[in-house]
Amino acid sequence: MGDESEWMKLPIDQKCEHKIWKARLNGYEEALKLFQKIEDEKSPEWGKYLGLIKKFVTDSNAVAQLKGLEAALAFIENAHFAGKTTGEVVSGVVTKVFNQPKARAKELGMDICFMYIEIEKAEVVQDELLKGLDNKNPKIVVACIETLRKALSEFGSKIVTLKPVVKILPKQFESREKAVRDEAKLLAVEIYKWIRDALRPSLQNINSVQLKELEEEWVKLPSSPPKQTRFLRSQQDLKAKFQEQQAQGGEQSDGDDGEELVVAVDPYELLEPVEILSKMPKDFYEKIEAKKWQERKEALEAVEALTKNPKLENGDYGDLVRALKKVVGKDANVMLVSMAAKCLAGLATGLRKKFGTYAGQVVPTILEKFKEKKPQVVQSLQEAIDAIFLTTTFQNLSEEILAVMDNKNPSIKQQASLFLARSFRHCTQATLPKSILKPFCAALIKQVNDSAPEVRDAAFEALGTAMKVVGEKAVNPFLADLDKLKLDKIKECADNVELSGGRKGAGGGGTVEKKCAAKAVVPAESVSKSSVPSKSQTSANKVSAVPPKKGKPTSAAGAKSKKSSDSKEFTESELSAEVCQDLAAGVLPASCLEQLDSANWKDRLASMEEFQRAVETMDKAAMPCQALVRMLAKKPGWKETNFQVMQLKLRIVALIAQRGQFSKTSASVVLDGLVDKVGDVKCGGNAKEGLTAIGEACSLPWTAEQVVSMAFSQKNPKNQAETLNWLSNAMKEFGFAGINVKGFINNVKTALGATNPAVRTAAITLLGVMYLYMGAPLRMFFEDEKPALLAQIDAEFEKMQGQSPPPPIRFTKKVAAEEEGAEVEEQDEDAGGGGQNIMDLLPRTDVSDKITTDLVSKIGDKNWKIRKEGLDEVAAIISEAKFIMANIGELPLALKGRLSDSNKILVQQTLSILQQLATALGPGLKQHVKALGIPIITVLGDSKPNVRATAMTTLQAWVEQTGMKDWLEGEDLSEELKRENPFLRQEVLGWLAEKLPTQRTVPGDLMLCIPQLYACLEDRNGDVRKKAQDALPTFMMHLGYDKMTKATGKLKPASKDQVVSMLEKARAVMPAKPAAPAKTGGGKGSAEPNRAASASRSQLPSEDVADSKPEVKKVRGGMAAKKGAAGKKPVSKGLKDDEDKSGPLFILIANAKEQRIKEEKQLKILKWNFITPRDEYVEQLKTQMSTCFAKWLQDELFHFDFQRHVKAIGVMIERLESESEATISCLDLILKWFTLRFFDTNTTVLMKVLEYLKLLFAMLNRENYHLTEYEANSFVPYLILKVGESKDVVRKDVRAILAMLCKVYPASKVFPFLMDGTKSKNSKQRAECLEELGCLIEGYGMNVCQPTPAKSLKEIAVHIGDRDTSVRNAALNTVVAVYNVCGDQVYKLIGNLSEKDMSMLEERIKRSAKKAPTAVAKQTATDRSQKEHPTNSNATFLRKPAQEDPNKLKIMYRTYRIQARQNAQHTESLHPSIPKEFQLDLDMIEMDQGRVCELPDLVQHKLDELLEPIMIPEPKMRSVSPHFDELHNSTASTINFVISQVASGDINTSIQALAQIDEVLRQEDKAEVMSGHIDQFLIATIMQLRLINSTHMADDRVDKKDIIKLYSCIIGNMLSLFSMESLAREASMGVLKDLMHGLITLMLDSRVEDVEDGTQVIRSVNLLVIRVLEKSDQTNMISALLVLLQDTLVSTAGSPMVSELVMKCLWRVIRFLPETINNINLDRILLDVHNFMKVFPKEKLKQLKSDVPHRTLKTLLHTLCKLTGAKILDHLSMIENRNESELEAHLRRVVKHSGNLAGLKSDRSNEKGGLRIDDRMSKAKVSDILSEIFKKIGSKENTKEGLTELYEYKQKYSDADLEPFLKNTSQFFQSYVERGLRMIESEREGKTRIQTTAVIPQHGVDSSLSSNEELKPAVYYERLKILRQRQGLENTSRQQSVGGSEDEAQQRPTISSLLSSKPSVASSTDMLQSKLSQLKESRELYMQEHNVHSPTHTNTRSASPAANLDDLKKRLERIKSKRQ
DSSP states (O other), X not given: OHHHHHXXXXXXXXXXXXXXXXXXXXXXXXXXXXXXXXXXXXXXXXXXXXXXXXXXXXXXXXXXXXXXXXXXXXXXXXXXXXGGGHHHHHHHIIIIITTOSOHHHHHHHHHHHHHHHHTTOHHHHHHHHHHHTTOSOHHHHHHHHHHHHHHHHHHOTTTSOHHHHHHHHHXXXXXXXXXXXXXXXXXXXXXXXXXXXGGGGGGTTSOHHHHHHHHHHHHHSOSSOOOOOSOOGGGHHHHHHXXXXXXXXSOOOOHHHHHHHHHHXXXXXXXXXXXXXXXXXXXXXXXXXXXXXXHHHHHHHHHHHHHTSSSBXXXXXXXXXXXXXXXXXXXXXXHHHHHHHHHHHHHHHHHGGGGHHHHHHHHHHHHHHTTOOOHHHHHHHHHHHHHHHTTSOHHHHHHHHHHHHTOSOHHHHXXXXXXXXXXXXXXXXXXSOHHHHHHHHHHHHHHHTOSSHHHHHHHHHHHHHHHHHHOHHHHGGGGTTSOHHHHHHHHHHHHHOOOGGGOOOSSTTOOOOHHHHHHHHTTOTTOOTTSOOGGGHHHHHHOTTSOOOTTOTTSOHHHHHHHHHHHSOOOOOOOOHHHHHHHHHHHSOHHHHHHTTOSSHHHHHHHHHHHHHHHHHSOTTTOOHHHHHHHHTSTTGGGOOOHHHHHHHHHHHHHHHHHSOOOHHHHHHHHHHHHHHTTOTTTHXXXXXXXXXXXXXXXXXXXXXXXXXXXXXXXXXHHHHHHHHHHHHHHHHHOSTTOOHHHHHHHHHHHHTXXXXXXXXXXXXXXXXHHHHHOGGGGGGGTTSOHHHHHHHHHHHHHHTTOOOOOOOOOOHHHHHHHHHHOHHHHSOTTHHHHHHHHHHSOOBOOTTTSOHHHHHHHTOSSHHHHHHHHHHHHHHHHHHSSBXXXXXXXXXXXXXXXXXXXXXXXHHHHHHHHHHHHXXXXXGGGGIIIIIHHHHHHTTOSOHHHHHHHHHHHHHHHHHHOSHHHHSSSHHHHHHHSOOHHHHHHHHHHHHHHGGGOSOOOGGGGGGHHHHHHHHTOSSHHHHHHHHHHHHHHHHHHOHHHHHHGGGGSOHHHHHHHHHHHHHHHHTOOOOOOOOGGGOOTGGGHHXXXXXXXXXXXXXXXXXXXXXXXXXHHHHHHHHHHSSSOOOHHHHHHHHHHHTTSOSBOOOTTHHHHHHHHHHTTSSOOSOOSSOOHHHHHHHHHHHHHHBOHHHHHHHTOSOHHHHHHHHHHHHHTTTTTHHHHXXXXXXXXXXXXXXXXXXXXXXXXXXXXXXXXXXXXXXXXTOOOOHHHHHTTHHHHHHGGGOSSHHHHHHHHHHHHHHHHHSOHHHHHHHHHHHTTOSOHHHHHHHHHHHHHHHHHHOGGGSSSOHHHHHHHHHHGGGOSSHHHHHHHHHHHHHHHHHHTTHHHHHHOOOOHHHXXXXXXXXHHHHHHHHHHHHHHHHHHHHTSHHHHHHHHHHHHOGGGSOHHHXXXXXXXXXXXXXHHHHHTTOSSOOOSOGGGOOHHHHHHHHHHTTTOHHHHHHHHHHHXXXXXXXXXXXXXXXXXXXXXXXXXXXXXXXXXHHHTOSSHHHHHHHHHHHHHHHHSHHHHGGGTTOHHHHXXXXXXXXXXXXXXXXXXXXXXXXXXXXXXXXXXXXXXXXXTSHHHHTTOOHHHHHHHHHHHHHHHTOHHHHHSTTHHHHHHHHHHHHHHHHHHSXXXXXXXXHHHHHHHXXXXXXXXXXXXXXXXXXXXXXXXXXXXXXTTSOHHHHHHHHHHHHHHSOHHHHHHSSOSHHHHHHHHHHHHHHHHHGGGGGGGOTTOSOGGGSSHHHHHHHHHHHSOOHHHHHHHHSOHHHHHHHHHHHHHHHHHHHHHHHHHHHHXXXXXXXXXXXXXXXXXXXXXXXXXXXXXXXXXXHHHHHHHHHHHHHHHHHHHHHHHHSSSOOOOOHHHHHOOSSOOOHHHHHHHHHHHHHHHHHHHHHOTTOOSSSTTHHHHHHHHHHHHTTOHHHHHHHHHHHHTGGGTTSOHHHHHTHHHHTOOHHHHHHTTOHHHHHHHHHHHHHHHHHHHO
């Protein structure tokens, strides 16, 4: 019992692990109760049991185990992170539970498995169960199979992956145990329910008896598919639906779901691939070449047996395929041909998509072999070619198929057509686009008219099948020339066709099955949600009221029937003269016909007038066009001599063409006559009108081809020139669609060589117009022309560059309406589709005969020189041919071998040839992607960077031609990624990350790359990991988060957690899919683009072209638009727009911009950062604009017509002033839209954009607006792109805008953007950016160089060696500009240059030195003229800090300081801030002297006094100089250098510097030398902390241990520094503020905690913060914390935790106040509280989420009041306007209600009374305090601290008696104490003002002198003189000093005026940004830093320069008199 009482007291989790089973049983029971009680699934209580659950299920005691299983089940069901235990627990269940005899145990074990599946862990459970099948215990095997079966039954085949289960199933049928076999049988039956016949192939090899039993069981199964009955946690919606169905009767099942399930499982996927290449007979290749047919047969039989395997392992089947192809093509034995065909069919079936590589080689051979008549051979060939088709696409085979369609052998033609018919059945509308269908239809139409009936029948079948698949409407345009009989035959065939999979076609009005519709929808992803859902698509086909969806050309069946008569081109046969005469007589007056051929011209004229009237009134249907034009051609016809008659005749031709049904037959009658007159001066215009009208009637492509050939068959140059001019104009009016360039390109070439200049000019103009549409490929036609002519062509092209083709305004009237709905795919994207079409037009050469076997063997030769010869020959063949056909024989395989050549030169040459091939083959390249393209990817793994770079260029060139789809299909890409080559992985992943975001859809095979992608995420190589992380979001945008998360199931647990966290991050930055082209959309989302499209296609031609009856035309245009996808009426829409334009352009929405900034920071939207703008960026901008831009303006801004852009910008310019506020609120969006325009090539738009931007920035400057980081980052980089524009006028405007930009955005921030611009490939851009950098340095000094002058100058100096002269000059000029600012220091900054570059630089500096006087004069004049403006703008930087970001004030202040420095330099010169005092030459002094000419001597004194003493060459000061020299040479310059290294970007450098400083700080006797450098050191440290936070921590390449080491050094140094109070008190307020911010940020950095020893760092920082709070100057500390609190509360971007910690610090400081109240400057603190309350009044504080800031402020003020009483109201003197905040009122309230009578009395009594109270209070403790102080003085370590405390004690209690403590000490000790007190007193006198300022303190000469060594009186005397001089200057140059000094009252007015705008905050951060860049400069520069950092007074006083000058003169006179 004793034992039991012991374990009963234990906690539950310990009981569960107890060795006594009863204890465990009790523990499990209690745990079960606990698990059922805990409501929070994330409760920490669960964590205690996480490691115990496996023990629950594997308990050795059966009774306890049962209870343990119940508890485990409850845990899994309720705990959030139960999934972590899946593997171990299920493994335990399998091994320790399934073998138990108790049924209850087994049942609970299964329930646990099912529960894990329910919480999304199906894969892990399944893996463990499958492992259990290998267990030797049959009980376990049976239980595992049963569990799998039940899981499948309940969860369904989507959750339980069947492939691995089916794989192991046959093995279970072979088990010796009957129970296992029976269970396997039950499992097979269950699987069959779900996948039906897909299971059969996998079980074909089991025992026939068992198979028969299975068959019997399968037959009994119900035909309806099974349903999932148990659901995952993520499927709760399905569960609810299922329960609802059950409630309604259970039998209402949706058949579609079942069908989808059956279709979803492909038997092929369930099979294991078989490797056959190694099993082939070793002598196969010898035997297949044998002369005896029996041997060849043996070889084929062996292969045939192997290829019967239903799934084959991927491998290199190239040799085998070639051998089989040779047998098919050349073997005389037809039986062997048949066998080889079967082998090919087997390979294609077994390899599927992987066989696609070889399809292009085999198909032509099989098609040619169809000449065989034997049915057996034909059947084998048919099976082979059908199997091969399924492995590839029509795009890859179309060339080969079309090549045999013209074959003379009817069998080949017949079989090719039948093959097409069979293949079409496997296609859908998406996979059979018009671009493919068009050439096939053209070839089949020829065969329809073939003499052989079998050929005709086959063609009819193929066309019928095509019609069934894509719909009648899509095919009809290609069947225009067929008569009705043939059309009916095709339709009949279409009706009889049955498509694969039981699909119904898209033709007719039939319904479209759901799956088919889904497939058809794929390309039209932009269809918005408002479109009709898939189920209702059936009605869309029947009811014409439903607006047709453009993605589905078949849906407008109702509209189709109305237009069917118009949709076909009108054709007619040629009529005889008699028939024409009769027809004409029926419609024309008799007199008209009689006078047509009259000899009198007036009769003929009258006849023509009657003719015209008759045509104008004639009905379209009744107009016999051919008869009428033949009448016009009747003698004298086109030989008419009278121009008036001829003009009318031509006008009538145009009328007939416009109004009647005008056929090509009619056109042929008149074209010759029109062309003959086109060059006529009087009739030419009418002739051109006639040609245009015929173009509308018969299509421009046909008309153009006819007209040009007729013109050039004549010899009249005038006609030729005018024909070409007409064609140029017609192309612009009609657009380029359908133009057959081949048709007239030769005539254009003839024209270019014509002797008549007018013809040549017309030809070049025509080429210019064609260039607008075709682009660069057009030039390829003319590369053989003479250089002079080519130069003219290039000049014309140059003119057209940047222009976009005008939208078409005319259309072929008969197909205009049809094109509206049906030719969407072809005319979707002018750029994309158009480019491909143009490549198709190019004349291609067949080079197959040049690719001989000799050449191929040369390329494969053992000798590299011969291989090179072969490659050279190939390159020459391709260069000569320019464009080649797709048939290139054995060349791909030969080149593939060279890509792996050991000679890298040959590899590079091969890659160059492949680049040539890409251009030469064009679209034909697609079929070579697998054979040649994938090996290019392999080369990306080469170790040589130049080879990889060439391979990447080649790859990009190929992708440009082929698109990405072919590359992503199949396993090839994933196989490449499997290679563990870091170079290959980096390159491929980088390439995919770039390409995938641009794809709208990708093949599903991309999923195969995911395992490799996950492997790359954990690759040893950091670059591979980074590239993989970059690629992750792009994969996710296509595959989806869920799929990718599911794929992590197969990873190891550790890897999985890591990958899943990366997936979460990637999900946040996942790019949006590119929007589908606007015209394919439907519904609201795409209404706007569609309206634009319909307007361009239908509205415009009908309104603009119509000469007669415009009203009728308008109605038709409106109807056409209505039938289009937009579904809007364009006319009424236009009217509505006009009404809307009166409203404001921009809608002012409060905080909208801030919201956008926030969203971008949180990565909710895409960051505006791209190389070229992708569709998703444009769509995002549209969405953002829609809320704050007028709708009509947005439509204009995103219109496809650039003229609408120009118009919109014009309106924006007009309204800029009137809507300035709204413009600023939308500024970020406006600037983003302009960045898009920078990528347009249209100069007109660009000039308008720049005009607006100049006005915009001028307005922003007037409004004192300053760009935010967000706005600048999304605009400035793209503006800088345009600085490299080729046109001078553009560059000039961009330069002007950049100059204006610096007025609204700090120059120091513009600098890095320009530095990035210098890295461009565009030399003009590099040069301009360098020039701009020079201007910035000249204008703003070296502080503008970011991140440091040295780094920037090194990058600039690199360009001195640039190849481009302008870049070299610009770089030299920039460096010279630096030289002019900082002299010889420039040589240190630029680093090592080559000898050549250095000599160029020195030469340029010498030259510039000669020109310097004039340059300086100009500079001074400029500065003087611009003085006022920058000063005013600077004032605004300080005027509204509260509205900006916290960092913004600092940035503004820095810019202000730089500009103020420039002004001061040429006005008062109170503090010479030129950082090159030794460089200051006489010219500058003369300039200054010129301005103060009445006081020439005064100027000299000014220089003497204001520069450091070492600068002054007078003997008097030389006595001081040696001391300064000695001091600074030994300490200051060394310390400066070491401190500068603390902020180094290199971690080791920084650590070494910190170690040196730490050594100094640890030795008290040396630590004093740091005095005066404290702020400098802290700034460097803060800079390093920021660098670690922003750069090192984010960089995977940096070892995190190094970062921890660096943090340790920093914290150690700080702790040492802040343990010495004297040094700690030197830290100024601004620096303390930034230090506290840096330390708090570090404490909150979660990344540090994740690193080893990171938590120790956080603890050390905590300690350091406490030390800083205690030891710093309390005034500075409180001020710093108040300002920091204000900044963190204003900023919304930072963590709220920062402000919480700042407040905790303030509470701690408040606790110190009783001890420190007498030492703090209350005036300063109250001023800071006042400023805080100005920004955060009481109401605003209360609105914050937390009330802690309000309480903190109240506590601070209450404590101050409590400690000082009513006297606190006397300390408000520094506040200029007390009414600006509630501070005074609050203080009065607190004082009034405090009830502190003693305080009130002391307030009323005199000062002595107060002191007495203090005395009384302290007397009790005096003795203790003084004892403690003297102990410190006596100790060696704390002597300095003790003396300081004693001095402060004496100051506080002047009557304190020290005698009792000193009387027992030695005389030496007493004199030491007295001397120490005197030294402290003299130091305090010299430093009071400096110590209390917010600016950086003096450089510490004084404190440096006060070391413990004995000093001679002479030295004291020297130092005293210096102190006095500096005190004299203190009144003038240090007017920022604040209370605490004796003459505070005198200075107060100036101080208050300065501090009213809070300069103190900025000055510190200002130092942080700019001071470090100067640290490495010379000692002399450092001696002036205190001047550089206090510019504020200059600005405030610059408003009255005259007064300042007088004041200066007086003070200098005073100094002068003192020195005399």
